[in-house]
Amino acid sequence: DVKVTQSSRYLVKRTGEKVFLECVQDMDHENMFWYRQDPGLGLRLIYFSYDVKMKEKGDIPEGYSVSREKKERFSLILESASTNQTSMYLCASSPRDRGPFRLNTEAFFGQGTRLTVV
């Protein structure tokens, strides 16, 4: 059974703290993603990685950074947490797109980390 595992389900952090959210996938996927989910706004892409040490900014990268030192692990870092970063964070992975006829190219999601910054 394919799996994307996020290290924490719930986190409470103080304003100004450095926060690490960890994600591990066991499917040997090239692509990994971090999304933020807020009511009425859907899933917004924070950062995307298409290979080890490679990353691309998504739609809302401000206040976040990422690290991908190993293929299976993708970390999201909040350099100095703020209350407006209170949200649900979702990690996902997918295989690289190799043409329109390849099967099983969807994104697989973790359970999510609900982060509260106080």
Add this chain to the structure above:
Amino acid sequence: GENVEQHPSTLSVQEGDSAVIKCTYSDSASNYFPWYKQELGKGPQLIIDIRSNVGEKKDQRIAVTLNKTAKHFSLHITETQPEDSAVYFCAIRGGNTGNQFYFGTGTSLTVIP
């Protein structure tokens, strides 16, 4: 990022009725269109997907249609059941690498027994 619009944001139907959710997108290069279901406290899970080389796909009570010319695709759920109650997201695969996923804002579906 790529724009994906999803309607309606909330939908209530009687058990046994049909539900339809619609999405439009802007990236003409997108060739893969998945639909996800998210239950309370869980991450989104794929329920059906369609590729740009087909116009319709069906899996039991769920179907998806795609009009690539008009850049819209729809999810159809027939004979709805209470367990269909969840938040549904449409998505496209695109972006500058062709590997990013962009999501709609979600539809909260309630099936009334």
